[in-house]
Amino acid sequence: YHMEVRAEDILRLAQTAVPALNEQFCSFEFFPRDIPDDETPALVLAMFDDLGLTQRWRIRRDVLAKAVLLAKKGYRDLPYHNWTHAFSVTHFAFLLLKNLKPMELGYLTELEGLALLFSCICHDLDHRGTTNSFQVKADTVLAELYSSAGSVMEMHHLTQTIRILNTDGCNIFQNLIEEEYKQMLCLIKEIILGTDLAKHLSIVEEYNQLVTTGFDKDNDYHRKLLLTLFMTCCDLSDQTKAWPLSKKTAVLVYEEFFTQGDQEKEKGSKPIEMMDREKACIPKLQLQFLDDIVLPTYKVLGSLMGEARVLIDILQRNYACWQKASEIFTSRWPEGGVSICILE
Numbered sequence: 286y287h288m289e290v291r292a293e294d295i296l297r298l299a300q301t302a303v304p305a306l307n308e309q310f311c312s313f314e315f316f317p318r319d320i321p322d323d324e325t326p327a328l329v330l331a332m333f334d335d336l337g338l339t340q341r342w343r344i345r346r347d348v349l350a351k352a353v354l355l356a357k358k359g360y361r362d363l364p365y366h367n368w369t370h371a372f373s374v375t376h377f378a379f380l381l382l383k384n385l386k387p388m389e390l391g392y393l394t395e396l397e398g399l400a401l402l403f404s405c406i407c408h409d410l411d412h413r414g415t416t417n418s419f420q421v422k423a424d425t426v427l428a429e430l431y432s433s434a435g436s437v438m439e440m441h442h443l444t445q446t447i448r449i450l451n452t453d454g455c456n457i458f459q460n461l462i463e464e465e466y467k468q469m470l471c472l473i474k475e476i477i478l479g480t481d482l483a484k485h486l487s488i489v490e491e492y493n494q495l496v497t498t499g500f501d502k503d504n505d506y507h508r509k510l511l512l513t514l515f516m517t518c519c520d521l522s523d524q525t526k527a528w529p530l531s532k533k534t535a536v537l538v539y540e541e542f543f544t545q546g547d548q549e550k551e552k553g554s555k556p557i558e559m560m561d562r563e564k565a566c567i568p569k570l571q572l573q574f575l576d577d578i579v580l581p582t583y584k585v586l587g588s589l590m591g592e593a594r595v596l597i598d599i600l601q602r603n604y605a606c607w608q609k610a611s612e613i614f615t616s617r618w619p620e621g622g623v624s625i626c627i628l629e
């Protein structure tokens with residue numbers, strides 16, 4: 286398994302005219318998952334340009350082109366943790382940076398904004414569609430390598446990210462001065478390791494304190510919290526889209542979970558209910574997920590950045606749809622299949 290891209294593909298991407306990012310593309314309603322796969326690399330370049338990051342950090346176009354193509358190739362063909370997920374997460378980071386203007390307001394430095402965008406592209410590189418606990422239980426190579434550090438998968442995503450930067454002609458940060466380069470690697474590490482669900486759950490308390498004490502933009506730690514908060518919001522952003530779209534994504538997540546559950550059964554171990562296609566009730570699990578993880582995270586975002594409150598309204602509408610679905614589908618289909626919500 287290796288990551289390689291052809292020179293002519295890099296050249297073609299580097300020379301494509303920058304697609305104009307229209308109003309829909311720049312709005313929170315936009316659903317990036319509908320963009321054809323082959324159009325996504327050019328749009329990533331356009332997002333860097335549109336945010337002024339390409340010129341601010343003197344990022345060479347052909348270098349950014351190669352890095353994006355290598356990252357795209359670094360994702361596996363899975364139901365959920367694939368390039369489409371990475372692209373949609375990156376698109377939401379673009380929306381946050383463009384619409385909430387954290388860099389202009391001094392909530393994030395331009396270096397932190399660049400770190401967020403690049404981390405989104407790479408944050409789930411070479412995911413295998415299984416959880417950290419699965420890696421440890423199955424004693425996989427990745428668990429051998431990283432279980433002592435915890436965050437097994439996230440450590441792997443990080444090493445794959447560094448590998449891209451160390452690949453000839455891919456280091457988009459090559460024109461940063463020494464000090465900024467060191468800071469950049471530190472930020473990327475924080476952000477990518479912060480995408481471990483266990484890490485997120487352990488710092489939710491600190492997010493709420495941040496809301497109570499108020500955000501101090503001169504406080505490095507506050508800005509770091511904001512970065513990992515933004516990253517988690519990006520990672521969860523499919524849930525802030527219109528109902529049919531957010532439901533479609535949820536089904537993909539369970540396709541991956543159930544495949545892991547099937548593998549665990551084959552190994553003779555019992556999967557948790559969320560991963561057991563015989564036991565899981567998706568609407569019920571989605572209500573828990575929105576209650577325990579998504580809503581608390583976006584409520585912090587909404588308290589810190591007023592313009593993000595509109596996203597909470599959409600989340601609450603989607604919550605209501607899952608409630609209706611759970612009432613209609615509390616009893617499973619006669620043949621014991623999983624209830625997929627047909628609500629539109």
Ligand SMILES: Cc1nc2ccc(C(=O)NCC(C)C)cc2n2c(-c3cc(OC(C)(C)C)ccc3Cl)nnc12
Nearest residue numbers: 479480481482485517520521534535538570574577578
């Ligand atoms: C639609 C949707 N349903 C989900 C339902 C359940 C869970 C889950 O892991 N439950 C475990 C218990 C202990 C809480 C995750 C779900 N999920 C994620 C997701 C988020 C992640 O972590 C961050 C981003 C840091 C929160 C990491 C991995 C994934 Cl797949 N993305 N979309 C979804």
Ligand SMILES: [Mg+2]
Nearest residue numbers: 408409480481
């Ligand atoms: Mg991840």
